[in-house]
Amino acid sequence: MENVGVCDEFVNLKATELRLGLPGTEDGGEEERQKVSCCKSNKRAFPETEKDIESTGKTETASPPKAQIVGWPPVRSYRKNNIQTKKNESEGQGMYVKVSMDGAPYLRKIDLTVYKQYPELMKSLENMFKFSVGEYCEREGYKGSEFVPTYEDKDGDWMLVGDVPWEMFVSSCKRLRIMKGSEAKGLGCGV
Amino acid sequence: MNYFPDEVIEHIFDFIASHKDRNSISLVSKSWHKIERCSRKRVFIGNCYAINPERLIERFPSLRSLTLKGKPHFADFNLVPHEWGGFVHPWIVALAKARVGLEELRLKRMVVSDESLELLSRSFSSFKSLVLVSCEGFTTDGLASVAANCRHLRELDLQENEIDDHRGQWLNCFPESSTALTSLNFSCLKGETNLAALERLVARSPNLESLKVNRAVPLDALTRLMSCAPQLVDLGVGSYENEPDQESFMKLMAAIKKCTELRSLSGFSEVAPLCLTAFYPICQNLTSLNLSYAAEIQGNHLIRFIQFCKRLQRLWILDSIGDKGLEVVASTCKELQELRVFPSDLHDEEDNDTAVTEIGLVAISAGCPKLHSILYFCKQMTNAALITVAKNCPNFIRFRLCILEPNKPDHTTSQSLDEGFGAIVQACKGLRRLSVSGLLTDKVFLYIGMYAEQLEMLSIAFAGDTDKGMLYVLNGCKKMRKLEIRDSPFGNAALLADVDKYRTMRSLWMSSCEVTLGGCKRLARNAPWLNVEIINENENNDVMERNEEDEREKVDRLYLYRTVVGARKDAPPCVTIL
Numbered sequence: 054m055e056n057v058g059v060c061d062e063f064v065n066l067k068a069t070e071l072r073l074g075l076p077g078t079e080d081g082g083e084e085e086r087q088k089v090s091c092c093k094s095n096k097r098a099f100p101e102t103e104k105d106i107e108s109t110g111k112t113e114t115a116s117p118p119k120a121q122i123v124g125w126p127p128v129r130s131y132r133k134n135n136i137q138t139k140k141n142e143s144e145g146q147g148m149y150v151k152v153s154m155d156g157a158p159y160l161r162k163i164d165l166t167v168y169k170q171y172p173e174l175m176k177s178l179e180n181m182f183k184f185s186v187g188e189y190c191e192r193e194g195y196k197g198s199e200f201v202p203t204y205e206d207k208d209g210d211w212m213l214v215g216d217v218p219w220e221m222f223v224s225s226c227k228r229l230r231i232m233k234g235s236e237a238k239g240l241g242c243g244v
Numbered sequence: 245m246n247y248f249p250d251e252v253i254e255h256i257f258d259f260i261a262s263h264k265d266r267n268s269i270s271l272v273s274k275s276w277h278k279i280e281r282c283s284r285k286r287v288f289i290g291n292c293y294a295i296n297p298e299r300l301i302e303r304f305p306s307l308r309s310l311t312l313k314g315k316p317h318f319a320d321f322n323l324v325p326h327e328w329g330g331f332v333h334p335w336i337v338a339l340a341k342a343r344v345g346l347e348e349l350r351l352k353r354m355v356v357s358d359e360s361l362e363l364l365s366r367s368f369s370s371f372k373s374l375v376l377v378s379c380e381g382f383t384t385d386g387l388a389s390v391a392a393n394c395r396h397l398r399e400l401d402l403q404e405n406e407i408d409d410h411r412g413q414w415l416n417c418f419p420e421s422s423t424a425l426t427s428l429n430f431s432c433l434k435g436e437t438n439l440a441a442l443e444r445l446v447a448r449s450p451n452l453e454s455l456k457v458n459r460a461v462p463l464d465a466l467t468r469l470m471s472c473a474p475q476l477v478d479l480g481v482g483s484y485e486n487e488p489d490q491e492s493f494m495k496l497m498a499a500i501k502k503c504t505e506l507r508s509l510s511g512f513s514e515v516a517p518l519c520l521t522a523f524y525p526i527c528q529n530l531t532s533l534n535l536s537y538a539a540e541i542q543g544n545h546l547i548r549f550i551q552f553c554k555r556l557q558r559l560w561i562l563d564s565i566g567d568k569g570l571e572v573v574a575s576t577c578k579e580l581q582e583l584r585v586f587p588s589d590l591h592d593e594e595d596n597d598t599a600v601t602e603i604g605l606v607a608i609s610a611g612c613p614k615l616h617s618i619l620y621f622c623k624q625m626t627n628a629a630l631i632t633v634a635k636n637c638p639n640f641i642r643f644r645l646c647i648l649e650p651n652k653p654d655h656t657t658s659q660s661l662d663e664g665f666g667a668i669v670q671a672c673k674g675l676r677r678l679s680v681s682g683l684l685t686d687k688v689f690l691y692i693g694m695y696a697e698q699l700e701m702l703s704i705a706f707a708g709d710t711d712k713g714m715l716y717v718l719n720g721c722k723k724m725r726k727l728e729i730r731d732s733p734f735g736n737a738a739l740l741a742d743v744d745k746y747r748t749m750r751s752l753w754m755s756s757c758e759v760t761l762g763g764c765k766r767l768a769r770n771a772p773w774l775n776v777e778i779i780n781e782n783e784n785n786d787v788m789e790r791n792e793e794d795e796r797e798k799v800d801r802l803y804l805y806r807t808v809v810g811a812r813k814d815a816p817p818c819v820t821i822l
Contacts, residue, residue, distance in 0.1 A: 124321035124730070126587060126621060126648050127679075127705070131378065131404040131432070133590060135513060136539050136562075159462070160486055 154231040297338035314354035340367035361386030365393035373399035383408035391417035409435030425449040429456035456480025470499040481511035510534035527552030570604030574611025582617040602629035609636035617642040630664025634671035644679035650706035653683040666691035679703040686713035693720020714738035728753040736763030751805035762795030768822035
């Protein structure tokens with residue numbers, strides 16, 4: 054019993070071990086890479102990884118079998134480009150949220166992760182919908198414009214954009230809505 | 245026949261349309277050759293560098309319709325450098341200079357410039373039809389010239405081209421007098437579309453049968469378009485991410501119901517499920533359906549849609565339909581002739597349970613007796629499945645199977661897929677096109693050489709063990725025209741064994757194989773009627789400057805093709821013609 058406990062401890066230790074390096078790279082990775090090189094003699098198993106090992110220019114480590122081989126799978130570039138953008142969106146690569154503006158016929162979608170702070174986001178929204186958002190101040194919200202940027206957070210509440218720290222905003226924002234006119238007054242302007 | 249006057253013979257020849265047949269006729273006798281060539285209106289050139297425009301015009305002075313193909317097939321997958329070639333400009337210049345009465349031009353994988361389009365639009369007063377497939381190099385400005393100047397334009401069909409969209413007013417450039425349009429396809433344009441101009445154009449084109457719009461045409465515009473063109477037979481829709489409101493939905497459905505001639509549907513780069521249901525009323529009439537760009541639609545929505553499409557002959561779909569979905573297709577679409585299942589997950593990023601496997605393929609083969617063409621991307625395959633498919637469908641003309649992971653064996657037996665593909669070539673006596681994948685040894689090529697008597701095009705990737713594999717194919721497949729090979733261990737011995745074989749083939753592509761520079765040089769010396777192109781995108785580009793010891797150096801990419809006009813003069817630095 055004692056032994057098992059010790060073993061478990063050992064196993065867990067490895068999992069919690071703090072190391073420098075990318076996740077997934079450890080001793081196992083080395084073995085895998087060796088396995089790949091062995092295949093060289095019999096078959097052209099993973100030509101892309103072979104090339105990585107052989108060629109001078111590329112210093113990227115040969116990743117395991119699922120490396121991207123040039124021109125594979127054989128799908129036309131046109132098709133790849135058209136499908137890819139959609140896949141990126143739906144897989145949550147980037148944090149895409151819908152943006153609606155009162156009065157605009159279509160919704161838009163933006164990737165919150167491409168922005169570093171609020172001003173960048175605001176500028177982008179202003180460009181997208183051709184409006185101007187006014188000055189933000191903590192006490193009174195947005196002044197000087199009839200447009201007020203709001204967002205729906207994880208709890209389903211509608212909040213004013215800019216109130217919480219940026220990181221918190223990105224992680225809690227479900228969608229954006231640019232309110233216009235009188236409806237906005239309740240949330241935004243102190244007037 | 246020789247006692248008839250020429251005009252009578254010419255009249256008889258008019259009934260013979262196929263290029264192959266006309267080529268055969270021209271070989272019968274000198275007089276037939278002359279009559280044939282002087283009356284020939286349509287010419288197909290599979291490789292634009294096999295001949296030059298001057299010689300073409302000399303032989304066929306009555307040319308009306310020209311089809312040209314440029315870059316090799318693997319250019320689709322980024323294996324050919326951007327600047328490789330395939331320029332249409334010299335052709336248009338020559339045709340214009342000779343005052344050929346050109347009416348139709350169809351181009352595939354060629355480089356087209358705005359200048360070319362402008363020249364085209366001004367040089368041929370009877371020009372009627374422009375079809376561009378997988379071309380690049382032009383912008384909407386070029387389209388504007390075509391719209392403005394081709395007074396008799398009937399067809400403008402742009403399929404999967406890379407077009408720089410200047411968001412100009414090209415649609416506005418069709419004059420008010422232009423009412424002859426039968427086909428308009430601009431689905432590949434990425435920018436905004438002038439909806440008003442489009443609607444006016446469609447409204448004044450009573451003969452419009454085929455309309456394919458781009459993403460930027462919203463639902464209400466589509467509704468209006470369909471309302472003023474209920475005669476449409478072929479429709480490509482835009483992108484409809486958002487669910488329509490009740491009123492828009494009813495209007496859309498009403499417009500769709502009126503399109504009783506609609507037989508072909510495509511587009512849907514994004515479509516909210518509700519939108520899709522608006523098309524249910526015409527599903528039963530559809531013979532062709534392309535939902536292969538609709539990445540976000542879940543399998544169940546696709547299945548529900550397809551269940552109404554009982555007359556479908558052609559279906560292009562994503563693998564998100566799953567094996568279950570294919571089983572539904574098999575039980576519903578009894579008229580199915582062509583199926584293409586594309587991969588939705590291109591980077592193997594998720595362990596996708598909904599992708600398709602051998603199960604779906606077998607189901608289709610069992611349920612669809614008329615199936616003759618298939619392109620199938622899947623994650624796994626077995627010999628047993630392929631053998632069953634071969635038994636169920638001996639009528640395949642085109643069989644293209646792509647297992648996403650290279651070298652993957654039969655997942656139940658861990659053996660190679662030689663036997664499975666062997667069964668396919670043995671059963672399908674009419675097979676003309678084949679793409680193989682998965683773990684394959686030389687044996688599969690032995691089978692192909694032995695049985696695939698009608699095979700014209702073969703695509704090989706990550707397959708085979710020795711030169712024997714390629715030799716089996718070259719020796720056995722008498723009708724081979726296009727052979728393309730990548731990442732396979734075939735070398736000089738196979739390449740050089742029968743040089744005359746390449747006289748009967750259009751082209752050979754070999755990349756990341758074992759052929760060396762020395763081997764290619766020798767081939768070029770022994771076959772002066774071939775262009776042997778070495779494509780090298782390395783920094784030290786100039787292959788010829790290297791000294792003799794580099795003969796042993798492996799060639800990155802080899803593309804050879806027969807030609808009657810020698811080495812082309814427009815090759816970029818990264819291409820060396822030996």
